[in-house]
Amino acid sequence: MSEARQIEAAIYERLSKVIDPELGRSVTDLGMIVAINADAIETKDASQSYDVTVHVELTVEGCPLSQTITNQINGAVSSYPDATLIPHIEVSSMSKDKLTNLVEGLKAERKHNPFTKPGSKTRIFAIASGKGGVGKSSVTANLAATFAALGYKTAAIDADIYGFSLPKLFGVHTQPTNLNGMLMPVTAWGVKLISIGMFAGADRAILWRGPRLQRSLEQFLSDVWWDNPDVLLLDLAPGTGDMAISVAQTLPNAEMVIITTPQPSASDVAVRSGLVALQVPTTVRGVVENMSYFDHRGERLEIFGHGGGQRVSEQLTHALGTEIPLLVQLPLQPEIREVGEAGRPAVLDADGALSDSPLAASFANLARQLMKQPQPMQSAQ
Incomplete structure (x- = not known):
């Protein structure tokens, strides 16, 4: 695996810790991370630098917490320790079908009133x-x-x-x-x-x-x-x-x-x-x-x-x-x-x-x- 692909895999793993503040799930589990592309930057010294573009699909257009989410993604990319990464976040919104499937999956987890289900700790x-x-x-x-x-x-x-x-x-x-x-x-x-x-x-x-x-x-x-x-x-x-x-x-x-x-x-x-x-x-x-x-x-x-x-x-x-x-x-x-x-x-x-x-x-x-x-x-x- 090339170093660029290794970086992409490592960034995806880091993004699995970024939590959507409304849904309480990671942006990877919610299917919000569509693609990650790492491209090497030529430098005059021996340092390793990469442009990293993260393609994000938010649940709705104009999501009120989009800035919070993109800030967290930027932070996750910038914290990568083994190379200098320059993050770029490309934001769009989910298609109607993708959003419908996501919501149906979340609703299926709850099955009506979630506070009376067995094992509820609330x-x-x-x-x-x-x-x-x-x-x-x-x-x-x-x-x-x-x-x-x-x-x-x-x-x-x-x-x-x-x-x-x-x-x-x-x-x-x-x-x-x-x-x-x-x-x-x-x-x-x-x-x-x-x-x-x-x-x-x-x-x-x-x-x-x-x-x-x-x-x-x-x-x-x-x-x-x-x-x-x-x-x-x-x-x-x-x-x-x-x-x-x-x-x-x-x-x-x-x-x-x-x-x-x-x-x-x-x-x-x-x-x-x-x-x-x-x-x-x-x-x-x-x-x-x-x-x-x-x-x-x-x-x-x-x-x-x-x-x-x-x-x-x-x-x-x-x-x-x-x-x-x-x-x-x-x-x-x-x-x-x-x-x-x-x-x-x-x-x-x-x-x-x-x-x-x-x-x-x-x-x-x-x-x-x-x-x-x-x-x-x-x-x-």
């Missing part, structure tokens, strides 16, 4: 509340960002169809890429996201009833390429309506986290969300008390009262016959709203790492508590 946490206004979506966003910052492959579904807010909290203004009928979730702050709020017309009032709500959840689960995340969070609509029941039925391995605030008007209603577990198969993992207190010049002010999270914990423990702990008490902090509405979860710094704030420490502790518990056994599907 931890699914459904974030629920009895009423609106308790900061459920803010908790979901910050918890998801915390999981991602701790190194977990994290995904989140905005299952609050009527009151979606995750796109705004993550600063998302783009739509998911439609890959021949399979959607690529939008990634922001390390979290893969999907929400009805990402689609055209989502600013209008949504008037959906039970069957269509359940179908929307099924589509979010089966028609989106999630690539086996470690953690999936669902931001549920408040109360015990159709979507909460659909989640319990569609994802029997989901673990429910109940959000409340300290005052009785919130905690009494929050108990009802946990009592769903008496009627449909789901595990209640614990209670989060949000807006527990406000630190003002060294004084801790309990603006919304005291003890709501503990009351929910005790009542659910008694009703369900198993320990439902109060997992954490989160403070009332204006930064959560201010930073969140600007499109960055408040637990993160501007570089996307966990900040050194007490709030970030509280969410990190919550994330570790949730992952420490054993994963529920899946029911037969």
Whole structure:
């Protein structure tokens, strides 16, 4: 084998480590590397130099992550140690037939809802509340960002169809890429996201009833390429309506986290969300008390009262016959709203790492508590 052919083979091997950030597979496995051509360059000294042209076919024209992929390919070629290689990347898009075959192969691997298949390791946490206004979506966003910052492959579904807010909290203004009928979730702050709020017309009032709500959840689960995340969070609509029941039925391995605030008007209603577990198969993992207190010049002010999270914990423990702990008490902090509405979860710094704030420490502790518990056994599907 000539040296040029050896270089081509070596570069192909290196490219097998380049991962498509949306599909989570190597560009070679996905058939994106069409050809590699290495041509020797005449030099005046004894050094070995080659022009290396890599022909790449992206899944769709105008792929939003094309620059990321080409940068990784350039890096893989340039890092070759045994000769000086000058990379050239020629980019095109797959033919319709090739893309169809690729998508059908990926869909065949999943066979509908991938989170209930035997052996799934994804931890699914459904974030629920009895009423609106308790900061459920803010908790979901910050918890998801915390999981991602701790190194977990994290995904989140905005299952609050009527009151979606995750796109705004993550600063998302783009739509998911439609890959021949399979959607690529939008990634922001390390979290893969999907929400009805990402689609055209989502600013209008949504008037959906039970069957269509359940179908929307099924589509979010089966028609989106999630690539086996470690953690999936669902931001549920408040109360015990159709979507909460659909989640319990569609994802029997989901673990429910109940959000409340300290005052009785919130905690009494929050108990009802946990009592769903008496009627449909789901595990209640614990209670989060949000807006527990406000630190003002060294004084801790309990603006919304005291003890709501503990009351929910005790009542659910008694009703369900198993320990439902109060997992954490989160403070009332204006930064959560201010930073969140600007499109960055408040637990993160501007570089996307966990900040050194007490709030970030509280969410990190919550994330570790949730992952420490054993994963529920899946029911037969």
